[in-house]
Amino acid sequence: MSTKITKGTVLILLIGKFKGKRVVFLKQLSSGLLLVTGPYQVNGVPLTRIKRKYVIATKTKVDIDALEVPTTINDKFFTPKKPINNWEKTEEKFFTKKQELKKVGLNESQQKIQKEVDTSIVEAIKKVQYLKEYLTARFVLQKGQLPHKMKF
Amino acid sequence: MTIKRKKVFSSLTKSKFQESDCIKFFCGTRHLIFWILFIKEEIKLFKEKTLCENLNKMSFFGRFVEAGRIVLITFGKYADKIAVIVDILDQNRVLIDGPSTVNGIPRHVISLKWVSLTNFKIDIKRGAKLDEVEKKFKEEKIEEQWNKTSLAKKLKLKDMRAKMTDFDRFKLGFAKSKRKAILGAEIKRLMKEKK
Numbered sequence: 001m002s003t004k005i006t007k008g009t010v011l012i013l014l015i016g017k018f019k020g021k022r023v024v025f026l027k028q029l030s031s032g033l034l035l036v037t038g039p040y041q042v043n044g045v046p047l048t049r050i051k052r053k054y055v056i057a058t059k060t061k062v063d064i065d066a067l068e069v070p071t072t073i074n075d076k077f078f079t080p081k082k083p084i085n086n087w088e089k090t091e092e093k094f095f096t097k098k099q100e101l102k103k104v105g106l107n108e109s110q111q112k113i114q115k116e117v118d119t120s121i122v123e124a125i126k127k128v129q130y131l132k133e134y135l136t137a138r139f140v141l142q143k144g145q146l147p148h149k150m151k152f
Numbered sequence: 153m154t155i156k157r158k159k160v161f162s163s164l165t166k167s168k169f170q171e172s173d174c175i176k177f178f179c180g181t182r183h184l185i186f187w188i189l190f191i192k193e194e195i196k197l198f199k200e201k202t203l204c205e206n207l208n209k210m211s212f213f214g215r216f217v218e219a220g221r222i223v224l225i226t227f228g229k230y231a232d233k234i235a236v237i238v239d240i241l242d243q244n245r246v247l248i249d250g251p252s253t254v255n256g257i258p259r260h261v262i263s264l265k266w267v268s269l270t271n272f273k274i275d276i277k278r279g280a281k282l283d284e285v286e287k288k289f290k291e292e293k294i295e296e297q298w299n300k301t302s303l304a305k306k307l308k309l310k311d312m313r314a315k316m317t318d319f320d321r322f323k324l325g326f327a328k329s330k331r332k333a334i335l336g337a338e339i340k341r342l343m344k345e346k347k
Binding site: 010012022056058059060130131133134137139149150151152 | 314315316317318319321322323326
């Protein structure tokens, strides 16, 4: 029987840059992907999307029933912005430095949304003992541990 | 033939055996040798039986398959739980009961291979009904006695470990590492003092 994923369920990511990280589930997007967040302050995982298949759902739950995820966070939020036509020839490009172009991470507006969502989650995490340490640590398989025999 | 055999054996069990007894039951001289050999075989079996009984009296064996014996079920749906033997079917099978009102284990037939005998026993008759079994089970406080044993504690620990969630596992490992750090620091300090 698979664990039901509801708002606040702690998930273990299995692929990608953040594999092994334990994150908090927020909602399922219209595309079917799951919206999760670290929270960013706790383990460095921002608002991301992931497929249900690449995740282990645990029975641990963070109490965030009161949280309402803003509707602006949808599939469009994650799709890359279309570049301006003829970017190479614009004035803007001429004046932006190479280092700035390579900048990775959340821009200011994204950071704002991230904080908006995360504050209440972090508060809820602090209420449970060791939950913060739990979310900070990565999931690792020890010697002798068999995933098909383990309960999550 | 068979009726005569039973009569002979009953005479052996009842009173002191006399060789003349066998001759009463045989009908012809040509059968004499056969009958004497037959009786000698029976005497041998009889002697063996009493030897067995003597062994029991010396209590080399303390746990018997009998009505009222508490058993630990080792395989199947009700594994790691205790039940009462209510009746014995044959060499390999017994009828057990939880009792069902206490344990949830219904009255059913189980193979002796799936069961191991314990030291505990309650005084019930063969085929006793559920209320009687339940009454005696509660009177003797079998469950309390069983839970005190080290085997019961080990089984409980094993069950707890299997039910641990990811968070529980993390907390356990976290606590262990903290303890190791404290112990390590203390050992280091003591080693330094020794020098």
